Amino acid sequence: MKRFCYRCGALEDEAGPLIQGLCQRCFSEVPLLQLPAEVEVVLCKRCGAVRIGRQWQLQSSGASVEDAVRQAVLHVVRVTRDTEAGRKFLRPEEAGVQVEVNPRLKEGLVDVRASGRVHHLQVNPKVEEATLKLNLKYTTCNLCSLKRARHYEAILQLRDFPSRETRLRVQEEMERLAAQSSKVKPGNFIAEVKEHHGGLDFYLSSVSLARMMAARLKESFGATTVESAKLIGQTKNGRRKYRVSILARFK
Ligand SMILES: [Zn+2]
Ligand SMILES: [Zn+2]
Structure with missing residues (x-):
């Protein structure tokens, strides 16, 4: 028995193979x-x-x-x-x-x-x-909103620079490190840098970035670091929210 397209009647031998009862031309309308x-x-x-x-x-x-x-x-x-x-x-x-x-x-x-x-x-x-x-x-x-609002979760405080040159070198190194890190994790950025009695305060978007920068200060500049956390409130789902500070001293 010959099979044919149920819509146009074309024979399968000529217009097949049939797909779901349709010849190739009729099926191509799907x-x-x-x-x-x-x-x-x-x-x-x-x-x-x-x-x-x-x-x-x-x-x-x-x-x-x-x-x-x-x-x-x-x-x-x-x-x-x-x-x-x-x-x-x-x-x-x-x-x-x-x-x-x-x-x-x-x-x-x-x-x-x-x-x-x-x-x-x-x-x-x-x-x-x-x-x-x-x-x-x-x-x-979201990210640009946070940056615009200078949102920060951590402060890295740099104190007791031995010289202005060191301060400049350290700042450049920190900015380079943050830029590098934000390429991998766009949520990592420096929200603000402020001078503070000859020292520097870095306001940072994330705790992980602050720790990364602190580690570099230890390794490359011999700084000593102390981390502390202050309770600043609660998140929407009731978890405690902290602001982390890391104090780095150079002598
Ligand atoms: Zn057909
Ligand atoms: Zn954006």
Whole structure:
């Protein structure tokens, strides 16, 4: 008995193999791309980070707005995958589907082009294109808000410098160390540096950064350090909150 497409009647020998009872041409009408008509992309106006789901994704210094939009749009793209077990909507990389995203910022549009198979029996991969409306929004990311508010959790107090030259060298070294550390952990930064009777106070975003800097002071400059913590309140979930101070002396 010859099998044929239930929709157009084409014979499987000529237009097959049939997929779910459909010939190749009729099955190719199943859309590959699953997209919203409009996509909202939120960027940080200070550092260019892009919000992906609930997280802020930092961008490398050379990244453009187009790159950020591309990342955000790729995050919402889903593609159809049919198997014997049913239909699923997968991320393009899970389904092995190539997706290109081309933002047209001036026009407020994004072109999406996908090529791949909806079903493994599909002979020719589908190429599908769609255009979405782009709703670009600018705000300030969490990290930039903290930096702007000069948020700090620890104070590193440097006292008794033997000379102004040493103080300058130490400050440079501390700033270099903090910059290095923030490349790995963006939440690590110097919120503020203040002079204090010839000494220096570093207001630091995290306790771990303060300890890292204190360790360097010991190793490279022979400083002695003492850490103390002061209770400053409670967190929202009732845990005690401390501000850590580290005192470093040079003689
Ligand atoms: Zn057909
Ligand atoms: Zn930011």
